[in-house]
Amino acid sequence: MGDQLTSTGLKPADFASSQEVRWCPGCGDYAILKAVRKTMADVGASLENTLVISGIGCAARFPYYMATYGFHTIHGRAPTIASGAMLANPDLDVWIITGDGDALAIGGNHFIHMLRRNFNCQILLFNNEIYGLTKGQYSPTSRENTRSPSTPMGSIDTPLSAAHVALGAGARFVARAVDTQQKQLVDILTKAYQHKGTSFVEIFQNCIVYNDGVFDPFTDKKNVADHQIYIEHEKPMIFGANADQGLMVDAGFHLKPTKLDGDTRALIHDETNRSLAFMLAEQSPPDGPMVMGVLYQNPDEIYQTRVKEQIKTAQSNNKRSINDALRDGTTWSVK
Amino acid sequence: MTDMAKSQPASSTTATNDGSMETAIVRIAGDSGDGVQLVGGRFSINSALAGNDLVTFPDFPAEIRAPTGSIYGVSAYQLHFGGRNIKTIGDHVDVLVAFNPAALKTNLALLAKGGILILDSSGFSATNLRKAGYKTSPLEDKSLDGYQLMQLDIGKMTMLATTPFGLTKKQALRCKNFFALGLLFWLFDRDRSKTAVWIKDKFAKNPEIGDANVAAMNAGHSHGETIELAGDLSKIHVPTFKMEPGLYRAITGADAMAYGLATAAELSNRQLVLASYPITPSSNILHKLANMKELGVVTFQAEDEIAAVGAALGASYAGALGVTASSGPGVALKMEMIGLAVATELPLIIINSQRAGPSTGLPTKTEQSDLYQSVFGRNGDAPLPVLAARSPGDSFYCAIEAARLAQKYMTPVILLTDGFINNTSEPWSIPDIGDLARIEVPNRTDPTDYKPYERDEKTLARAWAIPGTPGLEHRIGGLERDALTGAVSYDPANHQKMSELRAQKTANIAFDIGELTVDQGDENGDLVVVGWGSTYGPISRAVTTMRAKGYAVSHVHLRHIFPFPANQCELLSRFKRILVPEMNMGQLITLMKAMDCPAATGLTKLEGQPFLVSELEVAILDAIKEVKNG
Ligand SMILES: Cc1ncc(C[n+]2csc(CCOP(=O)(O)OP(=O)(O)O)c2C)c(N)n1
Ligand code: SF4
Ligand SMILES: [Mg+2]
Numbered sequence: 024m025g026d027q028l029t030s031t032g033l034k035p036a037d038f039a040s041s042q043e044v045r046w047c048p049g050c051g052d053y054a055i056l057k058a059v060r061k062t063m064a065d066v067g068a069s070l071e072n073t074l075v076i077s078g079i080g081c082a083a084r085f086p087y088y089m090a091t092y093g094f095h096t097i098h099g100r101a102p103t104i105a106s107g108a109m110l111a112n113p114d115l116d117v118w119i120i121t122g123d124g125d126a127l128a129i130g131g132n133h134f135i136h137m138l139r140r141n142f143n144c145q146i147l148l149f150n151n152e153i154y155g156l157t158k159g160q161y162s163p164t165s166r167e168n169t170r171s172p173s174t175p176m177g178s179i180d181t182p183l184s185a186a187h188v189a190l191g192a193g194a195r196f197v198a199r200a201v202d203t204q205q206k207q208l209v210d211i212l213t214k215a216y217q218h219k220g221t222s223f224v225e226i227f228q229n230c231i232v233y234n235d236g237v238f239d240p241f242t243d244k245k246n247v248a249d250h251q252i253y254i255e256h257e258k259p260m261i262f263g264a265n266a267d268q269g270l271m272v273d274a275g276f277h278l279k280p281t282k283l284d285g286d287t288r289a290l291i292h293d294e295t296n297r298s299l300a301f302m303l304a305e306q307s308p309p310d311g312p313m314v315m316g317v318l319y320q321n322p323d324e325i326y327q328t329r330v331k332e333q334i335k336t337a338q339s340n341n342k343r344s345i346n347d348a349l350r351d352g353t354t355w356s357v358k
Numbered sequence: 359m360t361d362m363a364k365s366q367p368a369s370s371t372t373a374t375n376d377g378s379m380e381t382a383i384v385r386i387a388g389d390s391g392d393g394v395q396l397v398g399g400r401f402s403i404n405s406a407l408a409g410n411d412l413v414t415f416p417d418f419p420a421e422i423r424a425p426t427g428s429i430y431g432v433s434a435y436q437l438h439f440g441g442r443n444i445k446t447i448g449d450h451v452d453v454l455v456a457f458n459p460a461a462l463k464t465n466l467a468l469l470a471k472g473g474i475l476i477l478d479s480s481g482f483s484a485t486n487l488r489k490a491g492y493k494t495s496p497l498e499d500k501s502l503d504g505y506q507l508m509q510l511d512i513g514k515m516t517m518l519a520t521t522p523f524g525l526t527k528k529q530a531l532r533c534k535n536f537f538a539l540g541l542l543f544w545l546f547d548r549d550r551s552k553t554a555v556w557i558k559d560k561f562a563k564n565p566e567i568g569d570a571n572v573a574a575m576n577a578g579h580s581h582g583e584t585i586e587l588a589g590d591l592s593k594i595h596v597p598t599f600k601m602e603p604g605l606y607r608a609i610t611g612a613d614a615m616a617y618g619l620a621t622a623a624e625l626s627n628r629q630l631v632l633a634s635y636p637i638t639p640s641s642n643i644l645h646k647l648a649n650m651k652e653l654g655v656v657t658f659q660a661e662d663e664i665a666a667v668g669a670a671l672g673a674s675y676a677g678a679l680g681v682t683a684s685s686g687p688g689v690a691l692k693m694e695m696i697g698l699a700v701a702t703e704l705p706l707i708i709i710n711s712q713r714a715g716p717s718t719g720l721p722t723k724t725e726q727s728d729l730y731q732s733v734f735g736r737n738g739d740a741p742l743p744v745l746a747a748r749s750p751g752d753s754f755y756c757a758i759e760a761a762r763l764a765q766k767y768m769t770p771v772i773l774l775t776d777g778f779i780n781n782t783s784e785p786w787s788i789p790d791i792g793d794l795a796r797i798e799v800p801n802r803t804d805p806t807d808y809k810p811y812e813r814d815e816k817t818l819a820r821a822w823a824i825p826g827t828p829g830l831e832h833r834i835g836g837l838e839r840d841a842l843t844g845a846v847s848y849d850p851a852n853h854q855k856m857s858e859l860r861a862q863k864t865a866n867i868a869f870d871i872g873e874l875t876v877d878q879g880d881e882n883g884d885l886v887v888v889g890w891g892s893t894y895g896p897i898s899r900a901v902t903t904m905r906a907k908g909y910a911v912s913h914v915h916l917r918h919i920f921p922f923p924a925n926q927c928e929l930l931s932r933f934k935r936i937l938v939p940e941m942n943m944g945q946l947i948t949l950m951k952a953m954d955c956p957a958a959t960g961l962t963k964l965e966g967q968p969f970l971v972s973e974l975e976v977a978i979l980d981a982i983k984e985v986k987n988g
Binding site for chain 2: 096
């Protein structure tokens with residue numbers, strides 16, 4: 024959204040609706056709900072100006088649990104409804120909640136166009152690499168060979184990388200986080216909120232029922248230090264239990280984890296470098312760390328403002344009423 | 359192109375002995391590059407200024423840049439004008455101007471026997487004859503003997519007339535269209551001074567081209583006088599028609615729709631947001647509104663039809679007047695979202711400029727075959743009101759009516775029009791916005807006891823509570839909602855109740871749309887012709903002529919397709935027989951059966967072209983004969 028942090032005095036609990044939360048016990052969605060409520064309280068969001076819009080899926084039940092305005096729409100189409108709401112009221116504070124199937128399968132078209140237009144809003148993609156609500160079929164982000172009810176012999180499609188799709192579509196803010204790593208998640212959501220333009224956050228979310236542990240290689244406590252890196256703008260990209268590994272570019276322009284010593288220093292993250300962002304999104308265990316944090320941020324003009332500006336320009340060039348418009352061109356009068 | 363009439367009409371209505379005709383139908387045809395649309399438009403305005411009523415129809419080629427001289431590159435402009443209320447583009451043509459063999463070939467079938475045929479011989483080269491598929495030249499093989507043939511070398515005469523202006527040959531030849539216009543102005547005895555002013559204004563940046571076009575027009579006119587002296591052809595007098603007093607303009611259906619939407623937003627005191635994805639023949643509505651930004655109109659070209667209707671719904675949700683415009687294939691894609699609008703009970707206008715289907719069908723041809731889609735085409739029991747515009751000017755008022763119903767009843771509304779209405783134009787009495795009824799549906803702002811699905815007792819509409827309003831925060835969605843709180847509810851009794859409420863809310867609209875009245879004729883009799891949409895013109899004309907011949911036939915035309923006006927079935931039951939002409943396989947008639955209207959006979963036409971008046975006259979006569987024969 025991008026407003027200065029102001030306090031409305033609302034606490035995280037004030038953002039909770041009276042609806043009982045109905046995700047499976049242990050579902051990663053609970054942690055994300057908690058982080059979003061905390062972020063909203065932290066940034067001083069108001070209930071009345073906040074609009075949470077979702078598609079369909081487990082993730083998409085999210086708006087029901089918020090005390091703000093909420094719209095649970097249809098599968099894949101939340102960005103379209105959000106766009107219209109922002110065209111009507113450019114000042115709304117809009118959060119789009121989507122799943123990997125919702126955003127990247129049925130809603131793929133809207134997802135990329137939402138990102139390239141750069142409306143001022145947040146998109147949180149709860150990526151559990153599975154279709155939760157429909158009972159566990161593989162999704163566009165499922166790894167090859169995922170066994171699911173619809174792929175009993177293993178899936179054969181190449182998975183999509185949400186961050187790559189977003190960067191390729193022209194997103195101006197691309198970040199990643201893990202559901203249960205609350206502090207980081209709140210930090211990243213806060214940055215997403217503060218970014219003016221469409222902020223895209225991919226959140227690795229554990230579906231305890233249909234895809235439990237799929238992110239363990241980098242989210243399990245014992246793996247976090249060595250297989251995950253949290254990057255920040257203008258800071259060296261260092262990770263490892265002893266902070267002795269860094270991301271480096273080799274002579275062939277490959278971004279690679281490297282053992283740090285006196286002479287070798289880690290590359291400094293430049294979040295405005297889109298090529299670097301692609302390389303960061305490329306990293307994944309076991310060859311490299313999974314990269315969390317803001318991979319890319321490079322603000323541009325926002326869509327709502329440009330719509331308003333065109334109308335303003337048209338109005339200053341041509342001051343006329345609808346009655347005048349009806350009378351443009353050749354008219355004649357019959358007595 | 360012009361497969362409008364499969365066979366030539368037997369009788370001609372061309373000039374009577376005294377050189378006068380009550381109405382005349384002129385068609386100008388040539389290559390896409392010949393400028394026939396431009397001069398056609400000027401002839402229309404000139405006719406209006408001369409005091410005629412008129413209807414015009416541009417017949418564009420489907421191909422964007424077809425090769426010159428080709429059959430599929432022919433562009434035509436038809437104008438029906440005269441001294442009475444003009445309702446159709448005409449069954450046949452009285453005067454045909456053709457700039458090349460392809461234009462002749464594709465349009466000749468429309469020309470009445472004995473009609474005036476003006477051919478530009480400069481376009482009849484051997485190559486062009488071959489491209490049009492002529493083995494021998496029609497200029498020489500006597501195949502055009504049944505017409506009043508005027509073949510002139512318009513190319514050469516235009517070159518001569520424009521010599522003083524120092525144009526290139528190519529530029530000079532581009533003035534041919536105005537030569538033809540000048541000739542037509544002579545034929546119908548028209549003042550051309552205003553047209554000259556218009557030409558000079560249009561070409562103000564290249565005055566020599568403007569002057570050349572005026573010279574070409576004048577040369578065409580003088581040539582007419584020479585013909586007259588030679589006794590080959592004489593002027594035709596077309597009387598004027600006394601239109602209702604008012605200020606007029608020419609308007610196409612697409613423009614009227616755009617103006618109607620902008621006006622509806624103004625009357626509702628709301629922002630208009632039109633979200634669309636381009637599709638023939640709907641795009642002109644998007645284009646027109648995109649050019650109305652100075653009125654505060656927001657237009658959004660979405661990535662697809664679903665995104666378009668989604669954005670329109672989102673805009674309405676946030677308090678704007680959300681509209682999406684498309685055609686049948688696009689509306690098919692929108693249906694899931696329209697269902698969401700039914701469920702969330704938000705205003706939304708969906709305009710369907712129908713075209714021939716199924717699937718891609720005939721994109722540039724007209725049809726009215728999306729009635730089933732509109733009334734029945736959603737999953738679940740998802741009722742919504744459906745309206746249909748009958749003419750270009752009516753599109754303006756239908757847009758306002760759609761906006762009124764959408765907001766008052768918090769419902770999506772489908773407004774049907776078609777390619778024919780969108781592209782035809784007619785004189786339109788310009789209303790003063792101040793005289794139109796305002797649409798007062800305020801947003802809810804009072805947080806006391808707010809229940810998202812609490813309903814107005816009379817309309818059964820819920821309140822419009824838009825994001826940004828303190829104290830009204832609530833959640834809505836496509837999952838069934840509690841009939842009062844709007845919270846997700848899986849309760850069976852609640853679903854039954856909500857389904858009934860949705861049906862009742864829509865049904866109630868029948869009592870808020872005025873009684874159905876007879877458009878023409880008595881309120882009972884042998885036969886009533888029931889139409890909807892763009893069949894208005896031909897039905898109306900056919901009923902007028904048949905009544906003049908003494909037949910007891912009336913015309914009823916529906917604007918509200920769903921629900922029907924409350925008195926519809928009763929009104930129709932006063933006639934011995936009901937005839938329902940439709941450009942589909944009988945969709946309205948099926949709906950009438952379902953709604954318990956008295957039994958009716960259908961007349962279907964799916965040729966991508968409007969009904970001819972003569973076809974309807976035959977059907978009316980047949981129906982009346984059956985009444986008489988018991
Ligand atoms: C038009 C349509 N097609 C299919 C469905 C069924 N459906 C509901 S959710 C879903 C997949 C959801 O997966 P994802 O977006 O990853 O969300 P998750 O449940 O994993 O959070 C599907 C296929 C639907 N509701 N609507
Ligand atoms: S199915 Fe998976 S994603 Fe859905 S609620 Fe249960 S744990 Fe969460
Ligand atoms: Mg999923």
